[in-house]
Amino acid sequence: MTGSTVTTEFKTGDLVLCKVGSFPPWPAIVFPQRLLRNDVYKKRKLNCVAVCFFNDPTYYWEQPHRLRPLNKTIINQFLKEGYKNVTQKDLIEAYKQASKYSNLKRFIKSRFTDENRINDLTVEESNNGSIIAGEDPFLGKKGDGRNLKVTAVAQRSKRRKSTHAYDKDDDDESDDTDSAEPIIDGDTTSINKKKHDHYNIEKSNKVHTKLDRSRRIEICLLFRRRIQKNLIQRDTPPTQDEIKESHKLLNKMHDNLDNDPPFFDVESLKHSKIYKLLKVIVNNDDLEEFHPICKDILNKWSSLIQQIKLEKNANEKSDQRKPGVDKQVGISTNTRS
Template identity: 50%
Template sequence: MTNNSDLKTGDLVLCKVGSFPPWPAVVFPQRYLRNDVYKKRKAARVAVCFFNDPTYYWEQPQKLKRLTSEVIHDYFKEKKTNASLPDLIAAYKEAKNFTNLNDFITAKFSEEGRLDELLEESIPQGEDPFLSKGHQRSKKNNGKQGDSTDGTFDYSNNSTSTNESSRKKRKLKSDESSENEKNLDTQVSSSEKNTNAIETTKNKNSTKKKRAKLDSSRNIEICMLFRRKIQKNLIQRDTAPSNQELEETHNLLTKIEENLYNNPNFFDINALRQSKLHKLLKVIVNDSNLSEFHEVSKRILLSWTNTIHQLKLEKIAEHKEIQEI
């Protein structure tokens, strides 16, 4: 086990949850957590993000065990004993290949479809894992931005976090991200204003609606947005969805169905591999409380049958490769 004072963001640990075996995870900085995860924060606990698993967990530091290269090595030496747990083996493999917190968080944001929220160019590790979203790195004395002269970070809320040039650069990047979000929302919006091109006939007394295709050059990005919005509306919540959220989800699923047979294929294997949109639809189909979305979800999944089968074959091949390590 480890002491509170020893644990820093970016540290690799083993976290035990319920009946599951201890699982490889990384200590995650709170300011980068999704809002739904952050709302569940508990006193005297740090956030960890599991490898080969999309979930987070709040745990007391003293209950976490450090995951060193020696521990990983010993685990793979016993691979025959652990052969029945391919997901856990894959998690250890990801932990073994872990390079730094910056790359890990960037990949996590991409997987969760929120790269537009990642405004920092470089994410440091080795910070205090108890710091909340409200704390920001700031200048101290004459040290570099975010650093003090003794090499430690200063998180004072009262000090200036960036100079004028940095603020302008950050604002510009934020504006660009907001513009990207607007563009994507335009792509997936179901309103007639955004999804139909209206052609005025010569007599101007009738109009013809033409369905606008999604931009295939941004299919992965848009699929990630589909997943993030639907997941937020229906799955990642503690209360029942509002009527507005239900309506938005119906519109999003309709938009997906309208673009199933585009040429080129919008929902190709790369888009599904990255977004895992098909897995989200399976969760919806298996939830009796979401029965109003079952039929359209089943139709979409049926059209993706061959692609989903290819992804399963990839997974099987990956598991075989892991077992041969």
């Protein structure tokens, strides 16, 4: 390979641009693997680092050579001129949040708060000291035997940089690590536009069964993750079974919109952020067959969504009024659309 090279020696806390499928490069942070949730960490790839996106609640495993360094100059240039050619408001907001980023610990604290595991961070700092940037991004959780192999992978990555060459066929790990694997979200893909009427809401004649309200947050998270995995988190078109399952899940959600007491409430929507996923689907022309039911659900949730926005605005104003406290860079959870 000739010409300019791109560094692969990223450290935790570094700003990067991560390209996911058909999405434009998205501002992200190289995230310490030891601080990942268990459901994220179990997807670990030995030659990948974990990144955490701005203005999005998701993580992504990516090989370092596919990431691009992001600095204040690039961010400012985008916010000054580049945004004029961008139709995705969420991407613009992501760059705005990246422009305010200054501290990895604050970023992580905000993310842990969003994920309702702030106590885990307290325990982590008690056992291992304060969170600092600049760590090895390949280093996993303590006791993970794969950490020994990671060292060799990182060294091989550096050798590729020094020789200005990268050949997937020469990578002895290529069989199971060539393609990065999304954790919760990923890119949209071209969906077969053939209609799958067998699960359309208009034709659902099944007996409606109520969902367990005591587990509503957990169930909402499961709904979101399954639908995202089927329709959004992909590099290849979904299978017929995945499309059918998505219709069934959306129908199940629709069937429980009018429960008394309500199954879907402010807390379940705020924690799962499933309404943002439905907005992504509605804004994707390739997912047209899902638009009617998603729009109907969003319409039913309109007052709840408005309440979430009002609470968020009130909290932000309250933070701004606190004397002597720097405004925390929040991790907005808008899903890329």
